[in-house]
Amino acid sequence: MEYLNLDLIKKHLNIDSDFHDDDDYLKILGDVAEQVTERHIDDSFQLIMLKNRGKFPPTLMQAMLLLVGNYYNNRESVAFTGVSELPQSYLYLLSLYQNYGNEGLDRIYFYHEINKLHDQADKNTDEIKDIRKHKISGGTWIDVDNEADSGYTHVVNVDDVDQGEY
Template sequence: MAYITLQQAKAHLLVDESFGDDDQYITDLIDVAELVTERSICHPLKDYADEYCNLQKGLYQAILLLIGNFYSNREPVAFATARDVPKSFDFLIDLWRDWEG
């Protein structure tokens, strides 16, 4: 189940709503980012969603960060020097990670 909508992802990516060429790609990235997040915390995201399917803010932001990273870096090799942004995805995920899972 997608907890991030296409519109939310496009807003985060600063992709104009009227630009539809990447819609399927972005939708796929949403699915992948949510799966990676679930695997990282060792729990299904539904455990952290309210009755309206809204995720807790930190998990929501972590998924958006992954989507942005995947969208900007489409290849496994970067030609420019890339660095991790301190206290980003891992910092957010650690708040929910099941260290025994």
């Protein structure tokens, strides 16, 4: 299990943490729930985490826990009692993440690149206060005034400037 864990599953199922007879079975159900859920939405959890900047959505976590509970409490595919699905349960939660475009790997790369650019922009914003001059290409430099209020920015070609000035 990569996203669920045994303690969370036991808490969801109201199983005492001291009871260990079903631990191996619960781990299998956790693995199954993760695989079934990922296949059901036809999107990778890795991509979803990239979209959410490394956070796994609690709605998908809840859907997987509902599925584990269903598998644990109904161990056969036939029920001999009247059963009805609760509204806004497993299928509803998954519908929020259903991938109808099936663009998996391209989207993973795209979101990965966007997250890298976003992280770089955050880093640049934090560091811009410390930058006085920055070489942008060839012999061209950008001179940024340290006073944020002045808004002074000047691009200078190094070949046109006395080197002693910089």
